[in-house]
Amino acid sequence: MIVNTEFPLPGVPHPVSDFESAPFWQGLAGGKLLAPRCTRCERFHFPPLPACPHCGDSTLDWRELVxxxxxxxxxxxxxxxxxxxxxxxxxxxxxxxxxxxxxxxxxxxxxxxxxxxxxxxxxxxxxxxxxxxxxxxx
The missing domain is CATH 2.40.50.840 (OB fold (Dihydrolipoamide Acetyltransferase, E2P))
Known part of the structure; x- marks a missing residue:
């Protein structure tokens, strides 16, 4: 993954980071694109949610998308x-x-x-x- 490319849009307001989305924004800051994955059904979902939209389980981990x-x-x-x-x-x-x-x-x-x-x-x-x-x- 390429980091620090030309910024596409000057003047864009900063997004609000909340509990569910914080790992996504922290991943980007660290040069990684992360997405939440359910540990029960092992499916990814986006945008970040407090529980898996596929099975309802709330045990999630974050994986890098490569x-x-x-x-x-x-x-x-x-x-x-x-x-x-x-x-x-x-x-x-x-x-x-x-x-x-x-x-x-x-x-x-x-x-x-x-x-x-x-x-x-x-x-x-x-x-x-x-x-x-x-x-x-x-």
Whole structure:
């Protein structure tokens, strides 16, 4: 996984970290993309929840995702919610072989080249203490 790539969107507000999502944000800060996995049914889920959405068990562990995701869907944003965010930018919903989908920004202007099922490379961008998932074409 590539760490400290170019930050995709200046001016983005910091997300709120709560008890369920703290390991996700701590993982990104440490250069790892982590997702919760149920120790009972051994299935991953995202976004983080207090219990497994598949079986209801609350015993979860966090595993690093090292597999190659593919494009599930994407959207090109042409009107930002804040004036300091440059447009257009692309948000990708990436599907991992573990059965979960994680959103992130697309690096650069690759949106014309995107297609469903295309493999993606995962990286983590950092700025001012904020760490986010960024995707690029593999």
């Amino acid at each position: 597999s190659t995701p593919v494009v599930y869907s994407w959207i090109v944003v042409h009107r930002a919610t804040r004036p300091e965010i440059p447009v257009p930018y692309t948000v990708v919903l990436a599907e991992f072989p573990e059965g979960i989908r994680i959103p992130g920004n697309m690096a650069g202007d690759a949106s014309p080249l995107l297609r469903a099922g295309a493999p993606l490379k995962v990286s983590i961008a950092s700025r001012d203490g904020l760490h986010v998932v960024v995707y690029d074409r593999a």
